[in-house]
Amino acid sequence: MTTPMPTKRPPRQRLSFSLQNERFRALLWQIAVVGIAVLFIAWLWSNAVHNLSVRRISTGFAFLGREAGMPITDTWLAYSPKDTYLHAFMVGIVNTLRVAVIGIVLATILGTAVGIARLSSNWLLSRLAAIYVEALRDIPLLLQLLVWYVLMQGLPPARGAWKPIEGVFLSNRGLIVPAIPLDGGQFWVIGAAVLGFILFYLLRRRLIALQVQDGKARRIWPHGILLVIVLPALLSWVLGISWAVTFPELRGFNFVGGWSFAPEYFALLIALVTYTSAFIAEIVRSGIQAVPRGQWDAAVALGLRKSFVLRQIVLPQALRVIIPPMTSQYLNLTKNSSLAVAIGYQDIVSIANTTLNQTGQAIEAIALIMAVFLTISLGISLFMNWYNAHIALVER
Amino acid sequence: MATTADAPRPSSRPRTGWDAHPVLRWLRANLFSSIPSTVITLLLFALLAKMVVGFAQWGIWDAIWTVPGNDTGACRAARGVGACWAVIPEKYRFILFGTYPYDEQWRPALATLVFIALFYVSSLRFFWRKELVLIWAAALSLIGLLMWGGIFGLTFVSQDRWGGLPVTLVLATFGLAFGFPLGILVALGRRSKMPAIRSLCVLYVELIRGVPLISLLFMASVMFPLFMPDGVNIDKLLRAQIAIVLYAGAYLAEVVRGGLQAVPRGQHEAAEALGLSYWQRQRLIVLPQAIRHVIPPLVNTFIAFFKDTSLVLIIGIFDLLTTAKTAIIDPAWQAFSVEVYIFVALIYFAFCFAMSRYSRHLETQGKQGA
Numbered sequence A: 001m002t003t004p005m006p007t008k009r010p011p012r013q014r015l016s017f018s019l020q021n022e023r024f025r026a027l028l029w030q031i032a033v034v035g036i037a038v039l040f041i042a043w044l045w046s047n048a049v050h051n052l053s054v055r056r057i058s059t060g061f062a063f064l065g066r067e068a069g070m071p072i073t074d075t076w077l078a079y080s081p082k083d084t085y086l087h088a089f090m091v092g093i094v095n096t097l098r099v100a101v102i103g104i105v106l107a108t109i110l111g112t113a114v115g116i117a118r119l120s121s122n123w124l125l126s127r128l129a130a131i132y133v134e135a136l137r138d139i140p141l142l143l144q145l146l147v148w149y150v151l152m153q154g155l156p157p158a159r160g161a162w163k164p165i166e167g168v169f170l171s172n173r174g175l176i177v178p179a180i181p182l183d184g185g186q187f188w189v190i191g192a193a194v195l196g197f198i199l200f201y202l203l204r205r206r207l208i209a210l211q212v213q214d215g216k217a218r219r220i221w222p223h224g225i226l227l228v229i230v231l232p233a234l235l236s237w238v239l240g241i242s243w244a245v246t247f248p249e250l251r252g253f254n255f256v257g258g259w260s261f262a263p264e265y266f267a268l269l270i271a272l273v274t275y276t277s278a279f280i281a282e283i284v285r286s287g288i289q290a291v292p293r294g295q296w297d298a299a300v301a302l303g304l305r306k307s308f309v310l311r312q313i314v315l316p317q318a319l320r321v322i323i324p325p326m327t328s329q330y331l332n333l334t335k336n337s338s339l340a341v342a343i344g345y346q347d348i349v350s351i352a353n354t355t356l357n358q359t360g361q362a363i364e365a366i367a368l369i370m371a372v373f374l375t376i377s378l379g380i381s382l383f384m385n386w387y388n389a390h391i392a393l394v395e396r
Numbered sequence B: 001m002a003t004t005a006d007a008p009r010p011s012s013r014p015r016t017g018w019d020a021h022p023v024l025r026w027l028r029a030n031l032f033s034s035i036p037s038t039v040i041t042l043l044l045f046a047l048l049a050k051m052v053v054g055f056a057q058w059g060i061w062d063a064i065w066t067v068p069g070n071d072t073g074a075c076r077a078a079r080g081v082g083a084c085w086a087v088i089p090e091k092y093r094f095i096l097f098g099t100y101p102y103d104e105q106w107r108p109a110l111a112t113l114v115f116i117a118l119f120y121v122s123s124l125r126f127f128w129r130k131e132l133v134l135i136w137a138a139a140l141s142l143i144g145l146l147m148w149g150g151i152f153g154l155t156f157v158s159q160d161r162w163g164g165l166p167v168t169l170v171l172a173t174f175g176l177a178f179g180f181p182l183g184i185l186v187a188l189g190r191r192s193k194m195p196a197i198r199s200l201c202v203l204y205v206e207l208i209r210g211v212p213l214i215s216l217l218f219m220a221s222v223m224f225p226l227f228m229p230d231g232v233n234i235d236k237l238l239r240a241q242i243a244i245v246l247y248a249g250a251y252l253a254e255v256v257r258g259g260l261q262a263v264p265r266g267q268h269e270a271a272e273a274l275g276l277s278y279w280q281r282q283r284l285i286v287l288p289q290a291i292r293h294v295i296p297p298l299v300n301t302f303i304a305f306f307k308d309t310s311l312v313l314i315i316g317i318f319d320l321l322t323t324a325k326t327a328i329i330d331p332a333w334q335a336f337s338v339e340v341y342i343f344v345a346l347i348y349f350a351f352c353f354a355m356s357r358y359s360r361h362l363e364t365q366g367k368q369g370a
Helices: A022-054 A085-119 A121-139 A140-152 A184-212 A221-240 A263-289 A293-299 A307-343 A348-359 A362-391 B022-030 B035-061 B073-077 B088-096 B106-123 B133-147 B165-190 B193-208 B215-229 B236-261 B265-273 B278-293 B296-313 B320-327 B331-369
Strands: A169-171 A174-177 A249-251 A254-256 A259-260
Touching: A022 B193, A022 B215, A085 A121, A085 A263, A085 A348, A085 A362, A121 A263, A121 B035, A121 B331, A140 A263, A140 A307, A140 A362, A140 B296, A140 B320, A140 B331, A174 A263, A184 A221, A259 A263, A263 A307, A263 B278, A293 A307, A307 A348, A307 A362, A307 B133, A307 B215, A307 B296, A348 A362, A362 B193, A362 B215, B073 B331, B088 B106, B088 B165, B088 B320, B088 B331, B106 B133, B106 B165, B133 B165, B165 B193, B165 B236, B165 B296, B165 B320, B193 B236, B215 B236, B215 B296, B236 B278, B236 B296, B278 B296, B296 B320, B296 B331, B320 B331
Parallel strands: none
Antiparallel strands: A169 A174, A174 A259, A249 A254
């Protein structure tokens, strides 16, 4: 790598209209390349306009207001086939985000655990982690997804569902877990807990800053319990909100009650999480290995516990190496969620594809897919860049 | 959790019991060094034993290896208990070569061997020179000749009858062969001083990398015909190939750009001082150094393409995964898809594992050399 040196740039050559002149040549090159690109796109566009008029397909996004008429089975938003295409697209976006966000969280947890396991001093653990990583990385995700889906379909029917824990059922109808019926009141309490967590985070920063100033140790966790648990619990008691858990029951051929995750969703989530976790494990491993050994030795010499050293000394330093490649894994997971179309989980790509088949609006449908993914990618990149700047080394 | 940096402590105890034998010492240091470690070892061992025994029972002892004719009664009886490997000898020709004419299937088989030989030759340091381009051109033409035929007494086989492993290899290898020069041009463009060219390259790379490959493949399969003039009808495989080349170009451009950034500025300046033109500088001085830097990430990118070609399943092109999925549409064998998927997974794994080993080998070599 070269370090940027403040060099004196030579004065720019004056533009003169001769091929001997460097600036003029650069200008010609750019005009030529941009001109070819523009002509090429114009040619494609004129073909498209001609073809569309021959096929009597009207361009534009007017079709979004028409009735979609496609069934979507697994949704979080209320939806019926009578709703518009725009609404169907919204459902698709929510379905994509629902897989991507939960997948990113789970893949990070699993990947970090496997990455740390690979560095374990326990030979068996580190070997098994290495086999896990190698096996998952070297098989196409789509193949893994199809296998998970076949296995999911091979599960016993609802009547003979597996019951690993009371109230949790795994069958070819997917995963059913006990639910807390949400009727609005609970959201206030959850909101209070989130608010309490933010307050606790700010308070913690303040207390640590005070401790750095005067050296007096302060208890931090009691504030956390008060803000995150006690106060919301009090609020819940005052408002008289019920947290009764309803257990799913088998009635006839299907389950009633509980939260259910469709087999398609579950297969997609497992495939994305396990596949991405293998890559994240490698990133975490190399990140931890990038922390100089002296940091371990110095912390151990201070008499700190090993788990404390890992959490407080090594991981924060490793994070600086880990975050940039982790960002691209998050982007990959989000983009890979589009494989849903192969097993019939109705994410944005699948819904756009159905729309395309129903209306023939190929250009618009694909433009919408691209716009959605570019927006999500941009969002993740912005957040991760912010986080990266937040944890970056502050040098004196 | 027990983690690294656990240097074996010098022990002053007498060498008895655990310390008596090197194997025992190894066991103690690596499996039973502390109470948590012992617990982890025992738990994992129990889990592993259960899984291995379960898999061996399903995959070996209770498995059915052959059935008479197309009669899958025995397999069906063993369903859920044992695997039905009989599906592999029954279907492997279709999985590997798709609908390629049965009597001519030695041709795709030979083409596959040419591909493997090409990868092997490219991996040898001795061949990392300009002549490699000629070797690639020769090998790819030979593969085209074998697959299409039409001359030298080979009957012509149109590409909509191609299928299986050769198609996967064609998509990945041609994707690399055409995506790589494209990637180099775009990487140079991204570092160019001309603002219009630079922004065009940035736009291309970010647009392609921001969307999933599936959307590009959809574009190739449904949008591409709309953008062509009347009467121009490009084959489906070729359209998918174009999408993969464009996709590969964007990712390879980023890899090459990393290599370009690692070439010291002095190299550019010295080349300029010698009076070399821009293209001479890049071709003779900068690119050879830049590409050598990035060979391990290039191999990793290639592994990713190799796996990603399986996505053409979604637009209905007969690659290895699609033929596998089609093979089990046959009602007699429908229930045994897991066996077929395992077979195909092993093929993908063999290719990717060999390449990832090679890339790791290059990385350690590079570190030693530096």
